Amino acid sequence: MSLALRLADEADKITTARFRARDLVVERKPDRTPVTDADVAVEDAIRAVLAAEAPDDQVAGEERGGTAGAGRAWVVDPIDGTKNFLRGVPVWATLIALVVDGVPVVGVVSAPALGRRWWASAGGGAHTRDALGERAIAVSGVRDLSDAYLSTTHLGTWGEYHSREAYLALVDACWENRAFGDFWQHCLVAEGAIDVAAEPIVNPWDVAPFQVLVTEAGGRFSDLSGVARFDGGNVLSSNGHLHEAALKVLAENR
Template identity: 40%
Template sequence: MGHDLEAAARVAEAAADVAAAVIRPFFRERIGIVRKGDASPVTAADRAAEKAIRALLSERFPEHGILGEEFGPEREESPFQWVLDPIDGTKSFITGRPSFGTLIALLHEGVPVLGVINQPITGERWVGLAGRPTRFSAPPGLAAPCGTRQDVALADAQLSCTTLDLFTAETRPRWERLAARVAQVTWGGDCYAHGLLALGTVDLVAETTYKIWDWAAIVPVVEGAGGVITDWSGRPLRPGADGSVLAAGSAALHAEALAILSGS
């Protein structure tokens, strides 16, 4: 897509700006523990942000499809599909932790070619385009070079996971075998952990139950930073994926972690 992909990235970043302006007033509203329902502030933030993103994308790319977590699909027949998660990391958001993010992705014939991870509170942003280095921008004090760590042994690796609650009786023992082999496990983070992997401060992320809006934007970001991301069987993440995700900073680390998760 070349030049067109750069143009799409500019629109995606503008959409991230619009969503951030919608989300910020809801942050740390002391909404407490809520069940996501029609009247909750977190849902109000989700829905308002997704509507803002959809409006901008539909204006600039009226022929493209859009799939969002809150409002479902439009124009499913288009080879170009935008995939949106306005607030990935709801539990972090409602407890006032700035480790959630807005995810905006573009898929071409099912392949993620553009991904934006935007943190509306800290101002950190990752932009991944297929075949190009991932770009990271942040305010002074948070700026860092973008690129995964390529020389980390499994025993020295930092593994991130959102929560053990999402594993099943079948997947949890596999994940625990991996966790027993690394230097440290940290918890929480959702999409933010993948952003940190792209910065080289996290080396592995292993999760399950991801929906397409959870992983679509992450794929170009991780790959453009030098990492590898697949499901737990080593397959590329594509529509219809089983929800398992393994991201690693290097191909060698990915292969070693994959062998443990798959039991080979």
């Protein structure tokens, strides 16, 4: 955990210096998603620290590649929410997870433009830091979908990767919905501000820290078939009470 927090500190130095910079360099990757010079600089800085501090560990990052096989692997998204970052929207974060034999055991999410950081370790609970200080966090106690607060990232991806009708059925089953998007919605689930977050398409580095963050906060994290994994290509995080009900709605309306 100490090393993960240090990695987040290094990332914050770079991202805050480059956020809203007039000379920010933006390119497109083969999948047409944007990447900035800050994304690459953050991942390179994290890899440099890990090479010195944990040279035997694997590293899998969004920009430089790599895999998280057996043993210890660090899974890194240097800037989750790059589209927000390059537009000057302050909702973006660096995501860092230590995965051991395929299971995340340490997770850190650092969103310096929001003044927020979240972290968790297996057996160590989930925590956050904001303007009010540091505190332990826990999921909500909402037990009925009709009382639930729901979030996703981009509605358009449901039609392409899963089922737009299924997600809209889940919207109709819930009390309120928003698109907080990307990292933030899963952090909000962990701290009990919202109850369910669903995404039809994700990469492993997009969600690795949330498996440990949400579960240590007392919630549940799985793919859309209900399997507890971060590399299934889609994800549902919840306060646990609502998980099976949300999975059922999504399955029945595909």
